[in-house]
Amino acid sequence: EAQVTQNPRYLITVTGKKLTVTCSQNMNHEYMSWYRQDPGLGLRQIYYSMNVEVTDKGDVPEGYKVSRKEKRNFPLILESPSPNQTSLYFCASSPGQGFGAQHFGDGTRLSIL
Amino acid sequence: QKEVEQNSGPLSVPEGAIASLNCTYSDRGSQSFFWYRQYSGKSPELIMFIYSNGDKEDGRFTAQLNKASQYVSLLIRDSQPSDSATYLCAAPMIKAAGNKLTFGGGTRVLVKP
Numbered sequence: 756e757a758q759v760t761q762n763p764r765y766l767i768t769v770t771g772k773k774l775t776v777t778c779s780q781n782m783n784h785e786y787m788s789w790y791r792q793d794p795g796l797g798l799r800q801i802y803y804s805m806n807v808e809v810t811d812k813g814d815v816p817e818g819y820k821v822s823r824k825e826k827r828n829f830p831l832i833l834e835s836p837s838p839n840q841t842s843l844y845f846c847a848s849s850p851g852q853g854f855g856a857q858h859f860g861d862g863t864r865l866s867i868l
Numbered sequence: 869q870k871e872v873e874q875n876s877g878p879l880s881v882p883e884g885a886i887a888s889l890n891c892t893y894s895d896r897g898s899q900s901f902f903w904y905r906q907y908s909g910k911s912p913e914l915i916m917f918i919y920s921n922g923d924k925e926d927g928r929f930t931a932q933l934n935k936a937s938q939y940v941s942l943l944i945r946d947s948q949p950s951d952s953a954t955y956l957c958a959a960p961m962i963k964a965a966g967n968k969l970t971f972g973g974g975t976r977v978l979v980k981p
Contacts, residue, residue, distance in 0.1 A: 803967075
């Protein structure tokens with residue numbers, strides 16, 4: 756089954772404790788992306804990657820890091836999480852250079868206390 | 869000005885009526901546009917995409933694109949209670965380092981039986 760898998764689905768943690776949200780896709784897509792969704796602010800792109808070792812900032816990259824060492828994986832790293840990073844996060848992938856339809860994961864709800 | 873703008877709603881529609889959703893975008897270079905539906909607590913799912921000026925129909929959904937006016941819309945005919953959701957408009961923006969996907973804030977639709 757074609758899918759984008761995120762883990763964990765839910766996480767409550769404390770300020771300053773490094774965390775990683777994993778994202779994996781099995782569709783051999785070139786383009787992968789991370790979004791956060793907050794009430795009243797919609798879906799905002801954090802980082803995106805057009806292929807292995809090619810990443811770039813989206814609209815809200817501050818406080819986040821990503822890496823793309825393999826085509827299928829695109830982890831999101833919060834080195835020193837803060838409460839303003841409490842949000843619902845989505846990973847997505849699409850074929851080509853990002854002009855196609857995005858396939859979304861089920862989301863990760865992060866709460867930073 | 870936001871790059872992709874939508875009326876946040878809620879748009880209240882009687883069952884069986886037509887729901888009309890609008891989206892405007894700022895980048896004249898955008899060539900493709902996507903409509904996603906998102907149920908509360910779920911990930912966005914693609915319902916329509918459109919590349920060419922004019923109308924595109926798929927079942928009860930019709931997307932309309934007017935590049936001269938930088939306007940894209942979605943019509944939902946014979947609205948059903950199951951259509952109650954938030955509808956997101958999205959457009960890729962071509963940047964120097966890659967293609968950034970920008971979403972509008974979403975329009976919440978409520979279909980009343």
